[in-house]
Amino acid sequence: MPFCNVGTQLPSPVADVPLNNDIKIFYRTYGGGPTKVLLIIGLAATHEAWGPQIKGLTGATVPDDVVWSEEEGNGGIHVCAFDNRGVGRSSVPVEKSEFSTKIMAKDAIALLDHLGWKKAHVFGHSMGAMIACKVAAMVPDRVLSLALLNVTGGGFQCFPKLDQQTISVAYRFLKAKTPEQRAAVDLDTHYSQEYLEEYVGTDKRRAILYQQYVKGISTTGMQSNYGFDGQLNACWAHKMTETEIEVIKSAGFLVSVIHGRHDIIAQIYYAKRLAEKLHPVARMVDLHGGHLVSHERSEEVNQALFDLIKASKVNMSPHDWTNLPKKESWWKEKRVLIRTNIQAGSNVSLNCCMLEKLHLFLLYLFGLLVLAFEYGRKLLGSLKPAQAGGSPSYIESQ
Template identity: 85%
Template structure:
């Protein structure tokens, strides 16, 4: 099976020695390649998922889902469409190594894994497509080695940190609780469906059965085959999402690098909210195009044809050297809030602390909303519990009340 050893190609740099020290020489990244051709595409998957989750995109881009290693003739086999795709398991999941220490997971460290894989494949340049956490990693790759990126596609992405909080409602919190409690493939499959897809999609009929029932069987089989993700792997990847942040300097690098960006999102995503994806796209103006589709977090499956078309559009526009102003569909006039933030940044350069206070207030507001939702849920469940414990008056015993 193909593996790429990471953390051994270069010595730690003085500036990033503290972070580079976390790269374990024993860590191996499992990968597979599909199709053949001059167009190179690196697919980076998200939290708790393996490379198999890119199935619809691999099929759409290359015309096959059979890995090159399984094709007669070995590497570079398959029918192909002029596109050579590589998909891999991030550290912490699937067949890749699972570091135990949570500090060995960050989007920067995992971006180094992806760059090491590009080196291993001998790809000087590639289109970098990421989903969810994988899109956060893709952003870091683009900021770290912009000269190796042909285009950047960010599917169902946020800016990380507090933006990873899902929608604060009873349904979403219930799903989060079920996810953390899932111990069997059956439990995990049931909660994954509600996490990945819109309810409308799950309730549609496929023949005589609802899509939920069909997908449930597929998910149970897939999870049973690959196994449940370890706790340390999940905690590590979650830490990478929570600590992710794109600085203004990194955003500036991406905007000035000369490649185009497509931000693709399911508007009914309960994990990565559309609002934050749009904010990221606006930060990347004018090189970014926003594509919001009718779907959930796994819009790459729910609306695979539309997502694949958006990816082909990005590849074609890149090959045609389309200018950013022709590519973007975002308005030129910045929003009031963004203009305000620009003004605040100007103030901070003059020594003002207004920008810092504004950011703190924004985060505090989200935290308060989160705590308020938890309090409401606890209050509701507490009332139900008290009702269940309240003594029931037995007939013919008036003395019970008198005492």
């Protein structure tokens, strides 16, 4: 089986994270050619969740199927997708301290070493995009381009949109104990309601996907408690410092921030904020879809990834690549806003500020309720053994 023992790699001078000799990372490679792409998946998902992108980029449908696709003039794309620590067939540490986006980025770098890839395009989804950001900041000289799908800045930005639907989804997610319960809540988490209600032949897509999800979860089992808690902790603790942002901006590669505008888990507002911080090297791709936009709008996502690869090959200028407006200085923006408000005789700025503070407070309160519920659940189940098994490729809730 293809495993990378991250403990066999020499410590990197740019990363102050020690390696655990007992951690093994399971991976698969697809296609072949000079263009290398590393795919990093998100919370609770296995590498197989990249299925539509693996097929779209390489033409391959099974691991180690060497397909040299000349589509889009890329001359062959070689993809590696892997299970993060804590899920699938990779090792599951029992301590939360062994999970962070920086530690998991170190796993990804060790995998690049294991494969002998000096440089690669690094694409991440959700938590995987957080990890990809850390990879780019830690070893910028090894990154050819960076794609961030359905990403946030971590921490409180991981809170879902606060409304009746997401509160219901969060409650059902925490209560889900069977494949059927988990499949039902995952559908509402991953896709837009419009997409789920579309008919495919005589059946709604929701019914078709539900059967696929139940089968997948039943086959592979639910993710272990240790793995889920550890990965969730990595999301809460994630943060990109201003120094790390500057490293990415000055590294010389292009960035594509791809997001589903109906994502109730990772709100597009925060993805746009990150893209703006990365101006002028970043492009924002706003698609009609939910959190798993890579499945819901796979053709559009794949085209955005091809565009990124092609732009990188021709060394496109960041100013030709970005579609974001040039940012003015903070004081100039503030002065224009104040002048506009005075001329309009309104209190728009004050109202927006108050609404944002109220939103953050409600998110904080919601987080406390979720943590309290989770603590109570664990307290009641403390005498029960932790559930073992990996998570199916379909589950990708963050």
